[in-house]
Amino acid sequence: MADFTQKIIENIRENLRNEVDWSGSTPLHFAASVGLKGVTARLLARDTTGIERADNKGMFPIHIAASVGAIDAINSLVSTNPDCATLRDEAKGRTLLHIAIENRKCNVVKMVCKSLSFKDTLNMKDNDGNTALHLAVKIRDESIFRYLLGNKAVELNHVNGVGYTPLDLAKNIKMEYRFASRQNPTEWMIRALAHSGAHFSPHRRDERIRANKSEEKKAHGKNLSQSTESVLVASALIATLTFAAAFTMPGSYRIGSPKEGSPALGAFYGFKVFLVADIFAFFFAVAATFSLAEYGNRGTVDPLVRCVYARLSVGLFHVALKSVIIAFAFGVLVVMWGISINTIVIVGLATIVLVFYGNVPLRHDFRLLWLMYNRFGFSRRWDLYSSTSSHLDWTSRRLRSFSATLAWNLVKLLWTYILIFVLAYFAQLKQKS
Missing domain, CATH: 1.25.40.20 (Ankyrin repeat-containing domain)
Structure with a gap:
């Protein structure tokens, strides 16, 4: 050729x-x-x-x-x-x-x-006065944004033709999608720009606050209903499955013994983990389903209230989903223990992958960590400037400090698993005593 x-x-x-x-x-x-x-x-x-x-x-x-x-x-x-x-x-x-x-x-x-x-x-x-960084924020492409921000020569505070810096644009996009998930790229871009030393342009703060128009609220309410339908179906499905699992225990039941009808594998710690995880999954899935069915997806409820319950239901659904993962893994573990070590290893590895898969906030944190290292090394504190945190209404240390945010996201990821294992441990101790 x-x-x-x-x-x-x-x-x-x-x-x-x-x-x-x-x-x-x-x-x-x-x-x-x-x-x-x-x-x-x-x-x-x-x-x-x-x-x-x-x-x-x-x-x-x-x-x-x-x-x-x-x-x-x-x-x-x-x-x-x-x-x-x-x-x-x-x-x-x-x-x-x-x-x-x-x-x-x-x-x-x-x-x-x-x-x-x-x-x-x-x-x-x-x-129009837009730099490459302005456009990267506009199209909300994380990869392109990451390459630009990782280059020390890229200026963060140029203003475009209407007087907006890249941080201004990111904040405006967030305000246009006020009911959007906090895991969206714009949220991460705001954090990355803020921790990199970007500033807002010198506009009055009241000019950044948009009025809640009724037309906008209706449009957001419709989008909210459509986006949470899958969560409603999935949480109802988890509640159904975990309800059934509570009465079909792994390893079946004892027959012809003083404890006839009790779970055959009930003495194992792994069984306690399965049972606690199944209980968690059921109740959190029911709570998520109720929150969406009663408030999150009803057109007669104010969109602001629906947004609160929609976000709450997503959080509850995540806990239920994590609990289902642990319940399945330990259900297989107690049944296959001593029978097939290969099966246990495969399920264990798959469980570890699922624990971290899809955790967008934590992934964003490590991306931001790598980005900050490329741009500044470890020679600069990554906390926000006071003026920037004030504009963003990030007043708590959890939001202003990068290390505190990373620690908080790790806690959010792991608290469900830790609580399941701790409760199962105490149940095992009580049984032995």
């Missing part, structure tokens, strides 16, 4: 290398859009004048390459003419970095952030 392309390029007449089609595109535009390795470099070896020639939309070849994620084409263009790294399209004033972010080309953003050739591009603004 490369040899065939080379022959075509060699046979192009000199006067055709800069000819344009109906869209104003030159052969170099097409080569950049294809992204095949070596094609752009071979074309540039014949003629470099097309690098700074825009199409009818004001896009230069390097912008086309960025929009499709063609790393090889970008490198060929920049190595031939380093100045094209800072070219801005004629329509919106965007650099290749702006265009890559708008098209979610994470590979291009990663390359730009790691290469010194693009250092001058990192903080350039488009016609």
Whole structure:
């Protein structure tokens, strides 16, 4: 393919290398859009004048390459003419970095952030005054945002055309989705920016507070009902399964003994763990189902009240789900103990994975830890500035201190498991006594 392309390029007449089609595109535009390795470099070896020639939309070849994620084409263009790294399209004033972010080309953003050739591009603004960091916050892409914030050369407090910093934009997006989950990317971006030393622009705080319009409340209420339907179904299913499990104990029941009808494996500590976990799962699932059915999903309840109960039900559902995981694991453990060690090992490993799987706050904490290390090392305290924490209404130390937040999220992850094992331990002690 490369040899065939080379022959075509060699046979192009000199006067055709800069000819344009109906869209104003030159052969170099097409080569950049294809992204095949070596094609752009071979074309540039014949003629470099097309690098700074825009199409009818004001896009230069390097912008086309960025929009499709063609790393090889970008490198060929920049190595031939380093100045094209800072070219801005004629329509919106965007650099290749702006265009890559708008098209979610994470590979291009990663390359730009790691290469010194693009250092001058990192903080350039488009016609609306937005830097690359502004756009990363707008599209709420965690990977792109992480690469930008991890680069020390990226400025955090540039204001755009309407006077907003990236932190302002993130806060505004959060306010537009006031009923959204706290695990959303915007929540993490706000924390990352705040702990990195970003500031709000000097606006009055009352201007940031939006009125609760009735139309907005109705729209949020509808979205809330749709988003919690799956939780309602799942929590009801967990309640049904755990109710049945309470009367079909693992290992069956004793027959023909003084304790006839009691669980055959009831003397084992693992059985106590299973039983406590099953009880936890049932009652927390019932509580989650009730919260949603009675308050969270009823259109006659005020959206603000529904939001409170919806979040409460999600928390209850998480506890029920964690308890089901432990109940299943220890149910298998007590039945298969001494029979199949391989089964126990497989179930144990799967349980450990499930314990940490899907824990977005904890994952965000470790991502933030790595991000802060890349940007500052361990030479800076990561607590918030007082003005920033005041604007965010983060007054407690749990919110202002990164280490306190990490500890709190670890407690939220593990308290259910710890309580199950502790209660089972006391039940075992009482039985022995």
